[in-house]
Amino acid sequence: MGSPLDKVVTTVKNDWASHVYYDRAEELDGIAVFWTTDTPFARAFDQLDRTSMIDLACGHGRHAAQILDTVGTFLLLDVNQTNIDFCQNRFAGKTNVRCELNNGYDLQPAPAESASSIYSYDAMVHFEPDVVGAYLMDIPRVLKPSGRALLHHSLYSGNPGGHYAANPHHRNYMTSDLFKHFALRAGLMILSQEIFGWGSGSNFVAGIDGLTLLERS
Secondary structure (H helix, E strand, O other): OOOOHHHHHHHHHHHOOOHHHHHHHOOHHHHHHHHOOOOHHHHHHOOOOOOEEEEEOOOOOOOHHHHHHHOOEEEEEEOOHHHHHHHHHHOOOOOOEEEEEOOOOOOOOOOOOOEEEEEEOOOHHHOOHHHHHHHHHHHHHHEEEEEEEEEEEEOEOOOOOOOHHHOHHHOOEOOHHHHHHHHHHOOEEEEEEEEEEEOOHHHOEEEEEEEEEEEEO
């Protein structure tokens, strides 16, 4: 019998199966916001141990490609088989990389205490709150003691119960307190949470995103 989350995950899975989005995301501005020195993302990422990393919701591997040669062992997870196939081809010959399909709400097939760190960029912002909660509940299983997770997530509190595609920048419903509740309930320590806007010009929306650094005790 499947999880009640399967139906919720399928909707998002199908929405992000297109190559068009991933091709656009590979352009310079889709990389720079995350990896330019002294951005919130780069500063927080420098606090992660790269011995054994997991890239959650890896897409076509645009983030993994930025750090691949600095990581010991690297597990790329995604709910779409087409993305896993793409990454397997993209990183063929890289002996430190493994690409695996997951179910969209936990980190299986990652083994227990196998990761020094986990990160997810530009993906969890679209996840339903109960899916975010489910991932947070599984993260302590996978992290080594004192391992860390860095998660980029929505903080859009409008349109509760609505479809995320109707919201600015396709952000799903989430609040800072709800995210912290999920994390603390899972037994994770909150080391920091940055709140910032997303978009540019007339499309900029203030305070819509969060970047939270967590640690397993």
